[in-house]
Amino acid sequence: MLTAHPIQKIVIFRALQLGDLLCSIPAFRALRTTYPEAKITLVGLPWAESLLTRFPDYFDAFIAFPGYPGLPEQEIDPQKTTAFLQQVQVEKFDLALQMQGNGSIVNPLAELFGAFYTAGFYLEEDYRPNPLFLKYPEGIPEIERHLLLMNHLGIPSVGTELEFPINSFDRDAFDQLNLQIIPQKYICIHPGSRSLARQWPPVYFAQLADYCQEQGFDVIITGTKDEAHLAAEVMQHMKHEGYNMVGKTTLGAVAVLIKDAFALISNCTGVSHIAAAFGTPSVVISLHGEPERWSPLNQTKHRTIDWTKTPKFELVMAQLTEVIV
Structure with a gap:
């Protein structure tokens, strides 16, 4: 599905807490295995910058997410949000992955990243930007949900095991x-x-x-x-x-x-x-x-x-x- 344009720069949007990020590690591992040379940037809450040193094999860069209307994790600062979008757009990512949630709030935001490809989850009754978006799977483990998204994009799974490297x-x-x-x-x-x-x-x-x-x-x-x-x-x-x-x-x-x-x-x-x-x-x-x-x-x-x-x-x-x- 991702064959019309080379994938050299990837941005992952998952601005959540520790458990949420750890459940996505199998998907990140699959992504890195398929695109070993790509520069992968994580967009997350400020605390998550520490994951660059915790998981250096999976992340190359980090951009702090300043918040967005409808998301409860942070208070909204319109000026910071505008500056954030400008920062992301300048990167000209080849692939943006909306892994924040079911897409009911954030899919329009993910499109504003300006990537060549944008993929993620969507709900049947909500906005679906393009066929790269997968209908949000209900009633399954979070680990498997994100692996299904990878599989939807032609990225094979390489196991469901979680990781937490100790240094x-x-x-x-x-x-x-x-x-x-x-x-x-x-x-x-x-x-x-x-x-x-x-x-x-x-x-x-x-x-x-x-x-x-x-x-x-x-x-x-x-x-x-x-x-x-x-x-x-x-x-x-x-x-x-x-x-x-x-x-x-x-x-x-x-x-x-x-x-x-x-x-x-x-x-x-x-x-x-x-x-x-x-x-x-x-x-x-x-x-x-x-x-x-x-x-x-x-x-x-x-x-x-x-x-x-x-x-x-x-x-x-x-x-x-x-x-x-």
């Missing part, structure tokens, strides 16, 4: 924590979530933490500094002492912790996909109502409980028991 800076950041823990002898608990509506009650995390400790594991609580109150509440309800590392780690150090852990317990957040990348067993409590979309593909190693349908603590405990006993 020497990550190991150094982990070593500086000076934690007296033994690999495979501890369990990470990540009680936070970007949305308050998706946070499982801290008292439940505390009960799981106590159970883990009674099975002989250390417990390490992770999260950002903004989630310190959650960690404090979890520890307040715990019968045993744990390591509270909330706000004390880099993302890379958290990745090292998860890689070497026996298991992870979390809400459905980016860390659940980091665990999937490493093959670290996990118990994930899903409160967003889309477990089929965001759950790790290996459902034996990664147990996802849809709390919106079965809000039963004993079910979560049963899944945890199967994972660690």
Whole structure:
């Protein structure tokens, strides 16, 4: 489908959070395999510039996305948005990939990138710029959705595995924590979530933490500094002492912790996909109502409980028991 013009410069529009980007890595891998010499630019939220060093094989450049009307991730600054579009248009990309979402809001924006080809997703009732756009597949894993887009464009898949490379800076950041823990002898608990509506009650995390400790594991609580109150509440309800590392780690150090852990317990957040990348067993409590979309593909190693349908603590405990006993 992409044969009328050489593909030398590609721009990917995916201005979302960590978990969203990690679920797209198999698609990015397929893209790079098909176009090994192309310059690939990621348009993302400012935090995502770090992915250039995390995934140097997949991204060559980064442009920060300043926001757009109808997208909730950032406040709108019309002047910055105009300057952003000018910056993108000057690049004269050969291919622009709208991987932001179903296209109901952003497809006209993606066309303004001015690429020779523009592709992405669309909804039946909404605007479809051209045949390179794929009708948004519903009810499937996010990983497979983006691979379907690649396949639609004639780009073969090269596996569904997630990735999260660890570098020497990550190991150094982990070593500086000076934690007296033994690999495979501890369990990470990540009680936070970007949305308050998706946070499982801290008292439940505390009960799981106590159970883990009674099975002989250390417990390490992770999260950002903004989630310190959650960690404090979890520890307040715990019968045993744990390591509270909330706000004390880099993302890379958290990745090292998860890689070497026996298991992870979390809400459905980016860390659940980091665990999937490493093959670290996990118990994930899903409160967003889309477990089929965001759950790790290996459902034996990664147990996802849809709390919106079965809000039963004993079910979560049963899944945890199967994972660690």
